[in-house]
Amino acid sequence: MGHSEKISILVTGSAGMLGRKLVERILRDGHLGGRLLGEFLLADVVPTEVPAGAPAGTRVFVTDFSQAGAATELVESRPEVIFHLAAVVSGEAEADFDKGYRVNFDGSRALFEAIRQEGYVPRLVFTSSIAVFGGPFPEVIPDSFFTTPLSSYGTQKAMVELLLADYTRRGFLDGVGIRLPTITVRPGKPNKAASSFYSSILREPLNGKEALLPVDESLRHWFASPRAAIEFLIHAANLDSNTLGARRTLTMPGLSATVGDQLAALRRVGGKEALALVKRQPDPTIEKIVSTWPQRFEAARAQALGFSAEKTFDEIIGVYMEDEMGSRVK
Amino acid sequence: MGHSEKISILVTGSAGMLGRKLVERILRDGHLGGRLLGEFLLADVVPTEVPAGAPAGTRVFVTDFSQAGAATELVESRPEVIFHLAAVVSGEAEADFDKGYRVNFDGSRALFEAIRQEGYVPRLVFTSSIAVFGGPFPEVIPDSFFTTPLSSYGTQKAMVELLLADYTRRGFLDGVGIRLPTITVRPGKPNKAASSFYSSILREPLNGKEALLPVDESLRHWFASPRAAIEFLIHAANLDSNTLGARRTLTMPGLSATVGDQLAALRRVGGKEALALVKRQPDPTIEKIVSTWPQRFEAARAQALGFSAEKTFDEIIGVYMEDEMGSRVK
Numbered sequence: 001m002g003h004s005e006k007i008s009i010l011v012t013g014s015a016g017m018l019g020r021k022l023v024e025r026i027l028r029d030g031h032l033g034g035r036l037l038g039e040f041l042l043a044d045v046v047p048t049e050v051p052a053g054a055p056a057g058t059r060v061f062v063t064d065f066s067q068a069g070a071a072t073e074l075v076e077s078r079p080e081v082i083f084h085l086a087a088v089v090s091g092e093a094e095a096d097f098d099k100g101y102r103v104n105f106d107g108s109r110a111l112f113e114a115i116r117q118e119g120y121v122p123r124l125v126f127t128s129s130i131a132v133f134g135g136p137f138p139e140v141i142p143d144s145f146f147t148t149p150l151s152s153y154g155t156q157k158a159m160v161e162l163l164l165a166d167y168t169r170r171g172f173l174d175g176v177g178i179r180l181p182t183i184t185v186r187p188g189k190p191n192k193a194a195s196s197f198y199s200s201i202l203r204e205p206l207n208g209k210e211a212l213l214p215v216d217e218s219l220r221h222w223f224a225s226p227r228a229a230i231e232f233l234i235h236a237a238n239l240d241s242n243t244l245g246a247r248r249t250l251t252m253p254g255l256s257a258t259v260g261d262q263l264a265a266l267r268r269v270g271g272k273e274a275l276a277l278v279k280r281q282p283d284p285t286i287e288k289i290v291s292t293w294p295q296r297f298e299a300a301r302a303q304a305l306g307f308s309a310e311k312t313f314d315e316i317i318g319v320y321m322e323d324e325m326g327s328r329v330k
Numbered sequence: 331m332g333h334s335e336k337i338s339i340l341v342t343g344s345a346g347m348l349g350r351k352l353v354e355r356i357l358r359d360g361h362l363g364g365r366l367l368g369e370f371l372l373a374d375v376v377p378t379e380v381p382a383g384a385p386a387g388t389r390v391f392v393t394d395f396s397q398a399g400a401a402t403e404l405v406e407s408r409p410e411v412i413f414h415l416a417a418v419v420s421g422e423a424e425a426d427f428d429k430g431y432r433v434n435f436d437g438s439r440a441l442f443e444a445i446r447q448e449g450y451v452p453r454l455v456f457t458s459s460i461a462v463f464g465g466p467f468p469e470v471i472p473d474s475f476f477t478t479p480l481s482s483y484g485t486q487k488a489m490v491e492l493l494l495a496d497y498t499r500r501g502f503l504d505g506v507g508i509r510l511p512t513i514t515v516r517p518g519k520p521n522k523a524a525s526s527f528y529s530s531i532l533r534e535p536l537n538g539k540e541a542l543l544p545v546d547e548s549l550r551h552w553f554a555s556p557r558a559a560i561e562f563l564i565h566a567a568n569l570d571s572n573t574l575g576a577r578r579t580l581t582m583p584g585l586s587a588t589v590g591d592q593l594a595a596l597r598r599v600g601g602k603e604a605l606a607l608v609k610r611q612p613d614p615t616i617e618k619i620v621s622t623w624p625q626r627f628e629a630a631r632a633q634a635l636g637f638s639a640e641k642t643f644d645e646i647i648g649v650y651m652e653d654e655m656g657s658r659v660k
Contacts, residue, residue: 097500134576144468146476148495148577155496159489165478166485170427246464247478 006038007031008057010074010122012065012111013085014042015049017186018127018229022083025230027053032081033238043074044086066107071114075122081237082124084111090131091193093153104156109163116172124164125236128179128249130222132158133294141297143251150292161249168248176236177249178302181224181309182293185320194289198223202262202317205277206270206325214283217260220295224254224309225319232307239305247301253309255316256296265313269321336368337361338387340404342395342441343415345374347516348457348559352413355560357383362411363568373404374416396437401444405452411567412454414441420461421523423483434486439493446502454494455566458509458579460552462488463624471627473581480622495578506566507579508632511554511639512623515650524619528553532592532647535607536600536655544613547590550625554584554639555649562637569635577631583639585646586626595643599651 009032013019023042030037039057042048048060065071065086075082086107087093093100108126115122131154132147147158164175186199190211197214198221204211224232232252244250267275299307310316339362343349353372360367369387372378378390395401395416405412416437417423423430438456445452461484462477477488494505516529520541527544528551534541554562562582574580597605629637640646 138474144476146474147492149492150499150576152496152500155492159492162477162479162485162489162492166482169480170482246480 005035006057007033007035007081008039008041008077008079009037010041010043010079010082011085012043012074012083013087014060015044015046016085017188018183018226018233019044019048019083019085021226021230022085022233023048024051025234027051032234039077039079041074041077041079064103064107065110065114066102068110071107071110072117074111075114075118075120078118078120078122080122082111082115082122083233083237084108084124084126087127087153087157089193090129090151090153093156094151097152100152100156104153105159108160112163112167112173116167121171121174123174123176123237123241125233126160126164126175126177126249127233128157128161128177129154130179130181130251130294130297132161132179135292135294137294139296141251141294143298143301165246165248169246174241175248176239176241176244178232178236178307179249179251180229180232181222181252181254183226183229184223184316185324186226187320187324194286197286198262201259201278202266202313203320203324205266205274206317206321208277210277210279212281213259213278214281214286215259215290216282216287217263218258219287219291220256220258221290221293222254222256222295222297223313223316224252225316227319227323228309235305235307243305250302250305250307251297251299253299253303253307254297255310255313257313262313265317268314269317335365336387337363337365337411338369338371338407338409339367340371340373340409340412341415342373342404342413343417344372344378344390345376346415347518348513348556348563349374349378349413349415351556351560352415352563353378354381355564357381362564369407369409371404371407371409394433394437395440395444396432398440401437401440402447404441405444405448405450408448408450408452410452412441412445412452413563413567414438414454414456417457417483417487419523420459420481420483423486424481427482430482430486434483435489438490442493442497442503446497451501451504453504453506453567453571455563456490456494456505456507456579457563458487458491458507459484460509460511460581460624460627462491462509465622465624467624469626471581471624473628473631491579495576498578499576504571505578506569506571506574508562508566508637509579509581510559510562511552511582511584513556513559514553514646515654516556517650517654524616527616528592531589531608532596532643533650533654535596535604536647536651538607540607540609542611542613543589543608544611544616545589545620546612546617547593548588549617549620550586550588551620551623552584552586552625552627553643553646554582555646557649557653558639562639565635565637573635580632580635580637581627581629583629583633583637584627585640585643587643592643595647598644599647 134150464480
């Protein structure tokens with residue numbers, strides 16, 4: 001514990017899947033970057049459940065900071081580290097054009113602007129996404145590849161990346177953007193997202209349930225586990241940001257794998273019985289969407305800065321089993 | 331003249347250097363894409379001087395459409411082609427953070443949104459800039475290079491590029507973005523812009539006046555003439571935009587040349603006497619700024635689509651002499 005003063009942290013989107021895991025992780029650690037946890041501000045549009053063991057300085061905000069003035073109260077106590085996770089998801093941003101821009105873009109801008117008006121310079125870790133990219137792609141996508149999103153969600157994330165870099169360059173923020181891979185295996189139930197099957201073809205069979213596979217086994221994509229994503233966030237918060245220069249957003253490392261790779265890992269971990277629960281049911285609509293998604297990134301800068309993800313789907317499945325099924329091997 | 335109906339056109343930023351030249355060019359042609367000029371809407375924050383020969387449908391708007399509601403009146407007559415040139419320049423956007431975002435970003439967004447609310451789909455040609463790029467650069471910058479601007483102006487342009495693509499993808503606009511090279515030789519007087527010398531070291535000697543050269547002759551940059559820029563705009567308005575796919579912004583072709591190349595052309599065109607009027611006066615501040623600017627682009631997509639610029643600085647100087655000094659060689 002190198003510093004005597006405790007660290008204050010704000011998490012936006014604290015009731016979401018990654019938000020909850022991040023909050024749990026910080027509480028479990030009890031510190032961030034070697035400094036004991038002090039004030040802990042949890043903000044979401046729905047109430048965040050406060051886990052046992054949260055410190056006295058924990059405060060829950062139920063707020064929509066895309067509304068005028070709402071971001072101000074989140075930063076008036078000047079939290080030193082801000083994890084900005086709040087967003088409406090890809091499907092919702094596509095279905096509701098105005099809401100997507102209002103929450104994902106205007107909300108982020110309002111938060112940055114509230115910080116600027118408050119007049120202090122927190123570390124702000126922003127979760128961007130590989131949805132900022134749109135095909136056609138080279139076989140391996142370099143860090144210098146352009147952002148040509150094919151969704152409103154990806155557009156909003158790319159716009160906030162630009163804003164983050166400019167607010168940082170102007171000295172209003174100390175921003176770090178991290179582009180997350182598709183996070184697998186997500187806990188919970190299958191949903192309507194086009195990417196849902198990437199988790200459900202593993203999660204459901206591991207829990208003895210059938211899952212539908214809507215695409216060809218040759219389809220390749222870019223993955224990391226929820227645990228790796230939380231590790232990215234923590235690492236981004238502790239990074240020496242001087243090493244980033246003006247280019248503040250990093251494509252995170254991940255595992256490039258095919259559906260076939262996923263199924264082979266499922267068989268190794270769960271046996272023939274698990275594999276037999278995966279039912280092929282081709283869905284041209286889903287196939288069409290996900291076949292345009294990126295398949296492999298270089299992620300050279302992030303790796304050089306110490307970010308790392310799983311190397312096999314066996315590991316990713318192992319993380320799910322440890323973190324969600326109670327089979328803690330540690 | 332393939333269509334019986336006249337074409338209606340809106341130009342924003344019509345009182346600026348490029349706006350005036352575009353208006354003159356359209357009036358001289360009398361048509362756009364083979365259709366006679368009908369309604370001609372000229373919008374700027376200052377009054378646009380209407381040239382002789384403007385049609386009866388010409389209307390001048392003095393408006394700041396970054397103000398709520400102001401964009402609506404510009405599109406309520408549904409101009410079919412919109413040239414969106416209005417912007418505060420790089421130096422001003424850097425000096426006044428709020429004004430730069432308000433005009434360059436919010437103003438553009440308000441215009442796009444007014445079009446969406448009006449419920450029609452015009453061709454919108456947006457002038458972006460190579461300021462969306464920030465070094466370090468490869469020797470030749472490919473079309474797929476990422477936008478990591480090092481100015482608020484470049485950030486705002488890159489954000490509007492993203493918005494343009496998404497509004498187009500959603501069917502609200504038929505957008506084409508064109509990233510202009512540094513436009514040289516600008517008419518008028520030297521100004522405080524860091525790039526000012528690129529024009530003044532040619533313009534001033536050609537007019538018998540001294541000019542200061544603040545940088546080394548080896549410095550390389552990316553240029554086109556004002557006439558080429560107007561040609562880009564016209565070509566972008568007439569382009570079959572289906573050929574663009576989802577990637578709506580194109581880096582325009584240009585001439586990669588050093589200051590030494592400029593001076594050699596000055597000597598060929600204006601003789602020893604003209605060259606002798608260029609006085610070396612190193613300015614480390616200017617040198618530092620312009621040395622980070624891009625030097626050479628591939629511009630492959632734009633060239634394949636028929637955009638073209640000058641091949642030598644002799645040509646660029648010739649354009650200046652013809653268009654600004656009355657020495658029309660044609």
